Amino acid sequence: MSPTLRQLALAASCLLLANTAFAAEPKRPECIAPASPGGGFDLTCKLVQSALVNEKILTKPMRVTYMPGGVGAVAYNAVVAQRPADGGSLVAWSSGSLLNLAQGKFGRFDEHAVRWLAAVGTSYGAIAVKSDSPYKNLDDLVQALKKEPGKVVIGASGTVGSQDWMQTALIAKAAGINPRQLRYVALEGGGEIATALLGGHIQVGSTDISDSMPHIQSGDMRMLAVFADKRIDEPGMKDIPTAREQGYDIVWPVVRGFYLGPKVSDAEYDWWKTAFDQMLASDDFATLRTQRALFPFAMTGAELDGYVKKQVTEYKALAQEFGLVQ
Incomplete structure (x- = not known):
C-alpha cells in the first residue's frame, strides 16, 4: 500500500473510531x-x-x-x-x-x-394441539380438514396471509384443500394462541416451536409437526416429527x-x-x-x-x- 493510501486508510479508521466514541450506552x-x-x-x-x-x-x-x-x-x-x-x-x-x-x-x-x-x-413453525386432542399426527388433521375444512377451528397470529396462516395454507395446498375454506381465528401472538388452545376456544394452533415449548414440557400441549428440515436434536424436541417426514415437504424457519x-x-x-x-x-x-x-x-x-x-x-x-x- 502506498504512503498516501496508507494515510487515507488510517484517517478513515480514526474517523470511524471517533464517530463510534460519540455514542454512549443508552x-x-x-x-x-x-x-x-x-x-x-x-x-x-x-x-x-x-x-x-x-x-x-x-x-x-x-x-x-x-x-x-x-x-x-x-x-x-x-x-x-x-x-x-x-x-x-x-x-x-x-x-x-x-x-x-x-x-x-x-x-x-x-x-x-x-x-x-x-x-x-x-x-421453526409448528402445529400444536391440546394433549387430549383426537388429532395424533399431521395426517389426522389433514383428513379432518378434507372432510369438513370449516369445522376445525385454527388459531393463528394475524389474519389471512400471516405467517401462521401461511403454514397451514401450505399444508392445505399440498393436500389439495383450498386454504380459503379453512376456519381461522385471528389472534395476537403466540401467547394468545396458547391461551386460546388451552382454554378450548380453538382446536389447533398454528404457531412456532419456541412459543410452545413451556406448554409441551408441562404436558398441556402436543406438537403434530414442526416445520424444520429434520428433527431437532434437543432435549424435549427429539420426539416431535417434522412435516416433511409425514409426507408434507414444508420447511418454515x-x-x-x-x-x-x-x-x-x-x-x-x-x-x-x-x-x-x-x-x-x-x-x-x-x-x-x-x-x-x-x-x-x-x-x-x-x-x-x-x-x-x-x-x-x-x-x-x-x-x-x-x-x-x-
Whole structure:
C-alpha cells in the first residue's frame, strides 16, 4: 500500500473510531415487543434483556414494553412516524413481520423504512394441539380438514396471509384443500394462541416451536409437526416429527431479531451493532438462546439488511402465488 493510501486508510479508521466514541450506552434502554406478553416477540426481547446485562454490555436493566396490534404493524408505524430517532429503543421482528411487509400490511411504510440491526436466532413453525386432542399426527388433521375444512377451528397470529396462516395454507395446498375454506381465528401472538388452545376456544394452533415449548414440557400441549428440515436434536424436541417426514415437504424457519428507527444516528446504530456482535459471539448467549428453544442464526448490520430485503422479495412472490397481493 502506498504512503498516501496508507494515510487515507488510517484517517478513515480514526474517523470511524471517533464517530463510534460519540455514542454512549443508552440511558433508558428499551425493547419493544410488538404483541401481547408470552409470545415470540416477548421471548426475543427477554433473551437479549438477560444477555446484554450478563455480558456487561448494558450496566442498567433493559425494560420490555408491549405494543400489540397488527402483528407488528402498530409498533412499526409508531417507531417510524413518532419515534424515528430514538436510539435507545429496539423493536423485535420475526420472519412473520417480513411476510406482512411483503403484503403491504404495515401501511405506507415498507422494508426500507427502518434500520435493520440484528438477527439473534431462529425457531421453526409448528402445529400444536391440546394433549387430549383426537388429532395424533399431521395426517389426522389433514383428513379432518378434507372432510369438513370449516369445522376445525385454527388459531393463528394475524389474519389471512400471516405467517401462521401461511403454514397451514401450505399444508392445505399440498393436500389439495383450498386454504380459503379453512376456519381461522385471528389472534395476537403466540401467547394468545396458547391461551386460546388451552382454554378450548380453538382446536389447533398454528404457531412456532419456541412459543410452545413451556406448554409441551408441562404436558398441556402436543406438537403434530414442526416445520424444520429434520428433527431437532434437543432435549424435549427429539420426539416431535417434522412435516416433511409425514409426507408434507414444508420447511418454515422463523428468524427473530431487532430493528431501530430510521433516524437513529450512525453512532448509536454502530454502538448497538458492536454490542450485538459481542453478545452473539458469547458462549453464555448460546446457552440462553438454547434455553428458549431458539437455534443459531447470527447476522448484523449491512449483511442483515441485505438478507431482509431478499426475504421480503421472496415473500412477495409467495404471497402472489396464494393470491394475497397483485
